[in-house]
Amino acid sequence: MGRLTLFIAIACLNQYTLAQTGISRSNNAMRNGDALYKAEVNYVNPGDAGQKKVWKLGQIKDDSKDFRQGVVSSGDTIAVLEKTGIHHYLMHSDTLCYKGEQQRNTFRLYGLERPILIYPFQYGDSISGCFLGTGKDENTDLSITGWGYTVADGTGILTDGNVSFSEVLRLHLYDDYIESYGDQLIVHILCHRYLWFCAGYRYPVMESFKRVLKTGETETLPLDSATYLYLPAMQEELSADMVNESVRQKQSMGDEQKNAQRKNSESKLSSVQARLSKDDMTVVVDYNLSTDSDISIFACDILGGILGSVCYSGKDAGEWQDHIILTRKPIGNVLILNVQCGEDKISIKVNH
Numbered sequence: 001m002g003r004l005t006l007f008i009a010i011a012c013l014n015q016y017t018l019a020q021t022g023i024s025r026s027n028n029a030m031r032n033g034d035a036l037y038k039a040e041v042n043y044v045n046p047g048d049a050g051q052k053k054v055w056k057l058g059q060i061k062d063d064s065k066d067f068r069q070g071v072v073s074s075g076d077t078i079a080v081l082e083k084t085g086i087h088h089y090l091m092h093s094d095t096l097c098y099k100g101e102q103q104r105n106t107f108r109l110y111g112l113e114r115p116i117l118i119y120p121f122q123y124g125d126s127i128s129g130c131f132l133g134t135g136k137d138e139n140t141d142l143s144i145t146g147w148g149y150t151v152a153d154g155t156g157i158l159t160d161g162n163v164s165f166s167e168v169l170r171l172h173l174y175d176d177y178i179e180s181y182g183d184q185l186i187v188h189i190l191c192h193r194y195l196w197f198c199a200g201y202r203y204p205v206m207e208s209f210k211r212v213l214k215t216g217e218t219e220t221l222p223l224d225s226a227t228y229l230y231l232p233a234m235q236e237e238l239s240a241d242m243v244n245e246s247v248r249q250k251q252s253m254g255d256e257q258k259n260a261q262r263k264n265s266e267s268k269l270s271s272v273q274a275r276l277s278k279d280d281m282t283v284v285v286d287y288n289l290s291t292d293s294d295i296s297i298f299a300c301d302i303l304g305g306i307l308g309s310v311c312y313s314g315k316d317a318g319e320w321q322d323h324i325i326l327t328r329k330p331i332g333n334v335l336i337l338n339v340q341c342g343e344d345k346i347s348i349k350v351n352h
Contacts, residue, residue, distance in 0.1 A: 023152075023169070023197070025094060025119035030078055034071040035237035036203055038228040039064045044208050046194040049172070051123070053156035054296065054311045055196065057163060058206060058227045059304065066234070094119045100133060108135035108144060114175070117150050123169060126151035137181065146177025157311065158196050158205060161300040161338050167199035188214040189223070200247040203230050203238075268293045269341035271319075274350045280329040283308070283337065283350060285322045292317050295341040301330045 041058035070081040076091035085103035089096060090113060097113035110133035118127050128149035135142050154170035173193040180186050193209040210225035271288040283299050292314050299308040307326040326335075335350040 023117065023119065023121040025091075025096075029096075029119075029202075030071045030073060030080070030089075031202075031239050032071060032073040033239055036069045036071070036230060037066060037234040037236070038069070038207075038230045039066045039234065041227050041229055043210070043225045044206070044227040046170075046172075046192070046208050049153040049170075051155045052311060052313055053154050053170075054298075054309045055154075055156060055158045055168070055170070056306050057158045057160040057165070058229050059160055060229060060231075067228075089116070095127070098131075100135070106135065106137050108133055108142075110144070114146070114148055115150070116173070117171070121152055121171075123152050123155050131177070140181050140184065142182070143180045144177055145180075146175055148173065148175035148177070150174075157296070158198065159298065159306070161298045161304055161306050161336075165196075165198040165205055168205070169197045171195040171197070190214055190220065201232060202241060203235070205230055205232075269295070269339065269344050269346070272339060272346060272348065274335075274337050274348050276330075276333070276335060276350055280333055281326050283324045283326065283335055285324065285337065285339075286320070287339070288319050289315060289317045289341070293341050295339070297322060297324065297340075298338045299324050299326060299330075300336045300338060302332060302334050302336065307335070 039060050041060055041064050044056050044058045047053065047055045067082060072079045072081065078089040078091070080087045080089070085101055085106075087101045088099035090099045091097070092113075095118045096116045098110065098116055099113050100109040101107065110131050112130060112132040114131035115127050115129040118125075121127075126149055128147070130147045131144070132146075133144040135144065150171055150173045152169055153172045154168075156168055156170075158165040158168045171194070173191075173195070175189075175191045175193075177191075178186060178188050189211055191209065191211045194207065195204045196206045197203075198205045206227065206229055208225075208227045211223040212220040213223050215221050268290050269287060270290065271286070273286045275284050276282070277284065285297060287295075289295070294313050295315050296311040297309060298306055300306055307328060307330060308324040310322050310324055333351055337348040337350055339346050339348070
């Protein structure tokens with residue numbers, strides 16, 4: 001666990017910059033001396049690829065473990081240090097590559113590195129390549145042969161129904177590799193890793209990965225999976241970052257302007273009503289829009305877990321009805337409906 005970890009401390013810029021340049025090395029690369037904190041939470045399914053998507057944000061609980069990462073870099077060489085080991089990266093011109101890892105009794109070193117991304121990188125961009133390496137596991141020599149790709153496959157919102165991050169860019173890293181332990185063992189591993197980057201931060205907000213062992217033509221066996229949160233409130237030891245600070249200030253000013261405009265205008269949203277179906281697996285929502293509007297509706301249980309959602313951009317004015325299919329029955333048959341229309345936010349308790 002930890003291979004190709006999301007210590008690529010880069011973040012997408014604001015929505016205007018994202019459309020033009022995406023992820024930039026000059027503004028968003030890892031920096032020497034940074035310390036980044038992450039929390040391990042229950043595994044979060046990555047959801048769908050595409051534009052204007054809504055993804056579930058993991059939730060930190062009392063028993064969640066937290067970890068500290070330190071960045072040491074010199075020239076084009078980068079090392080990310082954790083309690084469990086060290087991960088090494090190299091820059092080849094504008095391409096960031098994964099060089100290998102070392103732990104107490106194990107190391108892997110890639111003579112042909114795995115390309116992670118090329119700067120600049122934005123929605124729809126991809127990079128792929130083969131990687132070859134050797135190493136040692138305890139006293140056993142090993143060799144690695146593989147192929148992988150990275151694609152910026154999604155934009156949208158990351159939310160738990162209460163806390164939301166907008167202007168999010170998702171990266172999907174996929175690796176298919178074989179590890180050979182001399183004449184003793186050959187294992188074929190597939191790994192999917194997803195990184196969510198939010199405007200105004202050079203590090204990812206969330207990371208999910210899952211590894212499986214390929215045992216046949218179509219058969220696989222789960223190995224491990226995890227989700228990590230890199231929430232802004234957890235980061236206290238990052239070096240000064242005027243570029244992203246400027247992005248956040250612009251966002252804050254924009255929010256203040258929107259709030260002022262909202263106070264001086266009538267609500268676009270009215271007549272919101274909701275009801276659960278007889279089997280408690282669908283919520284029916286009726287509402288009226290006075291003007292064309294962006295609107296998002298999140299159906300949550302009483303613990304804050306998202307059971308279903310819809311999200312529209314520029315939905316036409318008029319009377320509407322949405323049927324939101326839930327992933328499971330809400331706890332106690334009680335549902336909390338969180339509706340956001342422009343800057344208007346309302347919450348509705350729905351039960352029988």
